[in-house]
Amino acid sequence: MAQSQLSTIETTFEILEYLSVVQSASPSEISDELDVPLSTVHSYLSTLKGLEYLVNENGIYSISAAMLGIGERTREKMDLYDAGESVVEDLASKVEEQATLTTIENDQPVVVYNVNKNENMTLKMHPGMMLPHHATVSGKLALAFTDVSIDDIGTLEEYTKKTITDREEVAKQVEKARSEEVSFAYEEFKPKLMAIAVPIFTENELSGTLSVVGPLKQMTQSSVQESVIKKLQTASNTIEVNLQNQ
Helix, strand or coil: CCCHHHHHHHHHHHHHHHHHCEEEEEEHHHHHCCCCCHHHHHHHHHHHCCCCCEEECEEEEEEHHHHHCCHHHHCCCCCHHHHHHHHHHHHHHHHCCEECCCCCCCCEEEEEEEECCCCCCCCCCCCEEECCCCCCCCHHHHHCCCCHHHHHCCCCCCCCCCCCCCCCHHHHHHHHHHHHCCCCEECCCCEEEEEEEEEEECEEEEEEEEEEEHHHHHHHHHHHHHHHHHHHHHHHHHHHHHHHCC
């Protein structure tokens, strides 16, 4: 494929990814953010709107339901989603917190399904969201049970004051997660929140992770942690059995 064609594809996805994050934006905002000429941005937006992948409301563009449909149909084809949807809903209800199922694509954890039963907690986790390796429980499990290592990761972004950006320290946590088959994150991705996750295996290979996120003050209680870990392990085992029976 010619370089100009590759550049066009890259720019198209950069625009879509940007809009997926900010939800809506004007052509000038997109131009400034992506450092693409305004005339070029108008051309891309016009094409994407013509394909019904974008909506234009008074000069403000957002992703259309047609684009969301592509993602939904992709998710529905995932064996992990089929095996885990009802399990995640049940888990979230039992712990009364947020439960998240991720798949592993190219050694990267990607959110497949998310259920939040704690109305007082806000942590946006949407399907298709890629999670950082060093700052999330799912990411640490990916480092523990795939071929990627912490040295393969680029800049370790500091999401909060508690984010661990020292590679040796992250490596220690990864080794602990590998040994115990459970991962912890204390305010590393979002302030005042703690997360716990367990792996999901298919034929001894990591196919996904299952996590619970809740308020730090509550989740650090030993009795709560023990209960959440047991529920996570039971739910993970159920998903693994469901995958085997598909």
